[in-house]
Structure formats: structure tokens, C-alpha cells
Amino acid sequence: MTQTPDILCIGSVLWDIIGRARLHMRAGSDVPGRIERLPGGVAMNIAMTLTRFGRRPAVLTAIGRDREGEELVRAAELLGIDCSFAYRSEDLPTDSYLAIEGANGLIAAIADAHSLERAGEKILRPLEDGRLGRPGAPWRGPVALDGNLTQALLAEIAASPLFAEADLRVAPASPGKAERLAPLLAHPRATLYLNLEEAGILCQAEFATAAEAAEGLIARGARHVLVTDGGRAAADGAAEPGAGPRVIEAAPPAVLVTRVTGAGDTFMAAHLVAEAAGAPRAEALTQALAAAARYVSGDLAL
Incomplete structure (x- = not known):
């Protein structure tokens, strides 16, 4: 993609594996349903919604160069999401999220965003190397930021001059990660x-x-x-x-x-x-x- 993005989505871009049943469930339930794999993650979900509103989002995230990562990038770009600024790691696998949903809502979920956490500040390089911004000329548009980043990186973002002119929109990835937003x-x-x-x-x-x-x-x-x-x-x-x-x-x-x-x-x-x-x-x-x-x-x- 060559167009300048009009919003940056920083955080998790991964595969959602979602099992859904039309029955009420509890711990230990074993019921029929459907299992599907979809592009997901907080940053990705926000970006997908933005494209349906005609926006041009780009994601700053970590995506592996494994088969799952290549498939995820292709799927995202078909949806109109710019992945050209993502940190692509040879060593880190593509992250994933597993959830079980019943008629009574979310039953359980496990988020494996370890690659995003390990990549750390590397995902922010486009904001300082001139591609999306640089010291003295920071990104001035909106930024959707998610709590899958480590608290240390979120604290760094809160104090960074690279975000001094940005319109920051911040959400935790889950209740278990809400405390990470304290610096913001x-x-x-x-x-x-x-x-x-x-x-x-x-x-x-x-x-x-x-x-x-x-x-x-x-x-x-x-x-x-x-x-x-x-x-x-x-x-x-x-x-x-x-x-x-x-x-x-x-x-x-x-x-x-x-x-x-x-x-x-x-x-x-x-x-x-x-x-x-x-x-x-x-x-x-x-x-x-x-x-x-x-x-x-x-x-x-x-």
C-alpha cells in the first residue's frame, strides 16, 4: 500500500480462534458448535472497523514471518489494512487468541501475545525513523493504542515526544491487563x-x-x-x-x-x-x- 494512513492502530494483530455454541455453557461443558479462525487482536479489530467507515488504518505490531504470519498479512491487506509498517520477526511466532463463547457470553479466553510483548519498542520504529514521524516532527493524527503492550512500553509512550501531538485512543485488551493503562x-x-x-x-x-x-x-x-x-x-x-x-x-x-x-x-x-x-x-x-x-x-x- 502506498497511501499515507490516516490512523495508526498500535498493539495486537493476531489470529482469533473462536468456538461458539448456541447453548448456555459452564466450566466443563462439552457441546456442539462452530470453530473459526479470523484476523483479530485489539488493534486489528479496530482497524477492520475503521476500514468499514472508509478510513485507511495502518497497524504497528509484531507479526511473525511464519506461515500464519504471511496468511495474516494477506488477509489484513485484502481488508484494506496497511501492514507495511509492522515489525516482521524471523524468530517470533505470530500471536493468537483462543476464546469459547456460549449463549450466555464469553466463557473463557486465552491471549497469547508474547511475541508482541517481546518485540517491545521495535514496533514503534516507524514513528522515529521518518516513515511516519521523527523527533521534532511527531505523528499528528489519531492513534488507537491497546493494552496488550507491556506496562513499561505504555509508560514510555505516555512520556514520549513521539506521541506529543497524537490524539491517543486507549483501551485495555482485557480486564486482566487494565492496570497496564495506569501511566496513561x-x-x-x-x-x-x-x-x-x-x-x-x-x-x-x-x-x-x-x-x-x-x-x-x-x-x-x-x-x-x-x-x-x-x-x-x-x-x-x-x-x-x-x-x-x-x-x-x-x-x-x-x-x-x-x-x-x-x-x-x-x-x-x-x-x-x-x-x-x-x-x-x-x-x-x-x-x-x-x-x-x-x-x-x-x-x-x-
């Missing part, structure tokens, strides 16, 4: 996307609602946060004067849930696009919830 919590150019559990972990508190969580995050120094809570009301919290009410809420559309993996990433991408188009906070929140609802219902039309 009070970043003056960061918008954080969290679910209710992740917000509680990051604040080391328990919240009953998304609105309460948004208030708690703003109190801890966050500039702008979006908090979701499954089928319950989501919240947008903003600390900046002139942004309107400190916290606003909206309920997601009621839909039949057919999948859950990737829903939060779709919400984040849709919200980013809505804000970039100039949508007010309430409208951007509503549009993002509608896109996520369409995704979990199995309808990809945006």
Missing part, C-alpha cells in the same frame, strides 16, 4: 475506553454503573473516558471545561447477541470516527453504541 490515565491527550470491570480495576474501586465509573476515572485525572457495561447504559466522562455535562449516559440498542469478542473494539473505532467527523459527545456515544450492537448481533453493515 492522566495523559492530557488520551481518551480511555473501558468496560465497567476494567474501570474498577484501574481505579481500584467498585462501581455500580458506567456513569459512576466515569466520575471515578475523571476524579483520578482522566481527561476523557468512555465506559461501557454490556447491555446497560454506557457513559462518556469529560473533564475539560466547555465540554458540556461532566458525565452523559446512553443505553445501547436491544439486540440478540450472537458474538461478543471484538465488540468493545468496534465501539471504540466507531466512536473515534464519529468524533473525527465532528459529532457532539452525545451523538458520538449513540453512534458507537449502535455500531457495537450491530456487531454483536452479527450485522456488519455500518
